[in-house]
Amino acid sequence: MFLHGTSRINDAGHLEIGGCDVTELKAEYGTPLYIMDEQLIRQRCREYMDAFRASGLGFQVAYASKAFSIMAMCRLVDEEGLSLDVVSDGELYTALQAGFPAERIHFHGNNKTPDEIEMAIEAGIGCFVVDNLVELSLLQAIASSKEVTVNVLLRVTPGVEAHAHHAYASTGQTDSKFGFDIGNGSAYAAVQQASDKANLQLLGVHSHIGSQIFETEGFQLAVERIADFTRKVKEELNIDFPVVNLGGGFGIRYVDGDTPLLVSEYVAAITDAVKTHFAGIGSSLPQIWVEPGRSIVGDAGTTLYTVGTNKEIPGVRKYVAVDGGMTDNPRPALYESKYEALLANRATEANEETVSIAGKCCESGDMLIWDVELPAVQSGDLLAVACTGAYNYSMASNYNRIRRPAVIFVQNGESDLVVRRESHGDIVVNDIVPERIAKKAVTK
Template sequence: MYLHGTSKVNDQGHLEIGGVDATQLVAEYGTPLYVFDEALVRQRCREFVDAFRASGLKFQVAYASKAFCVMAMCRIVEEEGMSLDVVSDGELYTALQAGFPAERIHFHGNNKTVDEIEMAIDAQIGCFVVDNFIELQLLNAIAGDKRQKVKVLLRITPGVEAHTHEFISTGQTDSKFGFDLGNGSAMRAIKEAASLSNLDVLGVHSHIGSQIFEVEGFRIAAEKVAGFAVQVRKETGIIFPVINLGGGFGIRYVEGHTPLPVAVYVEAITEAIKENFGNNDYPLPEIWVEPGRSIVGDAGTTLYTVGTTKDIPGVRKYVAVDGGMTDNPRPALYEAEYEAMLANRATEQSEEVVSIAGKCCESGDMLIWDLNLPKVSVGDILAVSCTGAYNYAMASNYNRIRRPGVVFVKDGQSDLVVKRESFDNIIGNDLIPARMKQVSTTR
């Protein structure tokens, strides 16, 4: 397993993260357990901020909280001088309860509810990223009722889609997000937004994909967005003070993944903006981006305890852990790949190939196929790397399994930032109708 950030194998032959022995973390907090390398999270934040600062452009780096949203994470983002993206009232509430400055919050989503819009306007957030014509009218009406004027970016689909090493530049009209650039809806949306008295149009937002390991897609997107901005200026006189080029910066999950350094992505984006806007005598806009996975992905490790095994001679050996698709649904959803090691036996040589199964009553509950490990024993601690993004965020209570706790580690200290769910949490919202027979319960 590739060791990220402060992770290392200590003198006891154990995995150590943030100066804390993984076996000690398990003894104190139990398993499954999400462990975050706080120093690495902060390093990633600073890499983005420092790279943009070096460009000389005005900028905002907004952490995409959908990747991992808890109050302690919001506090780190605030301390590192970044902005914050939210996509629901729950994420907004988390940020506000953490004391995050509302003026640095951006609200995304293709179907914001009336309650969410009202909550965000009342909190006086910094910006709405508007996704469709219905939202334009709804947002304008609610803002008018509240006698406020709200800042908006319009999400456009620029005709570029990039994933990992590939990008394609076609119509890309088949998306639930945004106003399409190719069929004219983006221009119509700009004109409509400009006519609405309670909206202040800052510019446009685009997002071309995820787990991107190259820069060409970002360059093409910048070119298309700049061309659109010039067209808007020509037809309406509107000049965009802000351009948001989204996120999608890749991380290394397994061998063969080759993400670029943050500074390389940022340099490509900022140089493309300077070139394409400068060539059209257009005032250089403020650049916003939205890293999520690339901030927290490789900073997260999930610790499990090994339980049962099933050896099918000539076929496969299954090793089951005390978690699974409830704390990491990504392999079941889209065959996500991970690396892992035995945290309590980190120096031992591999002896067998096993497949890591979860404990859910679901045949698809598999975390890793064909993993090389020392001969596994009951009670071993399995550490799965790069689980910081979309793992806790997508965790569920399937089979009424309690969601794990979350720990931040730094400089030899561990801090619990999310408690492990209790049985009372599991049934906390359950109700038994009065018409049903009442029975005594033993708790």
């Protein structure tokens, strides 16, 4: 397994993250356990901020909280000076409860409800990213009723298909549930309508071409097409876009063969393209916003499991089961995502067998890793799966009524619990047995 951030193998032959031996973390917190490398998260935040400062352009780096949304993460992001993206009232509530400055919150989503819009307006968030004409009218009506003006970006699809590993990770093409298409004229019409609404302040446009992208050409082409669109809007409607949001999608290394660029390389390619293609449009270059999520937290996360049973099918494969699975990491089942792993309590031992890691759910598709090389695996061993910081905790479920794991931050030899492991009581806390059913049970 490739070791990220502060991860290393210590003298005892154990995996260590943030100066903490994972065998000791298991003893204190149990498994499954999400372990987040705080130093690496902060390093990634600073890489983005430093790269944009070096560009000389105005900018905002907004952490896409859908990747990993908890209060402690919101506080960390605020400390590092980033803005924050949310896509639901739950993510917004989390941010507000954490004390994140509302004026640095951007609200995304293709189907914001009236209640969510009201909540966001009352909180005083910095910007709405508007996805369709229904939302545009609804936002104007609610803002007008509250006698406020709200900032908006229009999400546009520039017709760029990112080289993503799975079709669901591409969002910038014409056939997408998101945004106004530039090519068919709907984006132009949306600009006209937005500019006519008295309670909406149109800041500019937003584009997101996909996820887990390992090259810059897609971003550069998106910049070029958005610049052409901006020029057309300026010349024909005399409308300026002071902000251009180019989204996220910057890739990370999950397995051997993944080839992400440095943060500075992504940012340099984007900002250089902006300087080239936006030159001469308006009196100044637009402020550039981006929305990294996975690339900030993805490789900072490790999930620790305890090995339980195994099943060997001679001549076929050996299954090794752990105490988690698709409930704490649904990405292999959803996207055929690949991961690397090691035996965290026997990390220096030579690999002896090829096994496939199965989860504990009553589901044939509950497989975490197919065909991984490990030492001879024994019940009670600790299996560490790397790069689980993004879209693991945030997509976790209670399928089979399995409790969601705890989350800890580690740094400088210390660990902090940031999300408690769910209890059995948590599983049934919202259940209600109607009185008519309860009475029948009692009388039998």
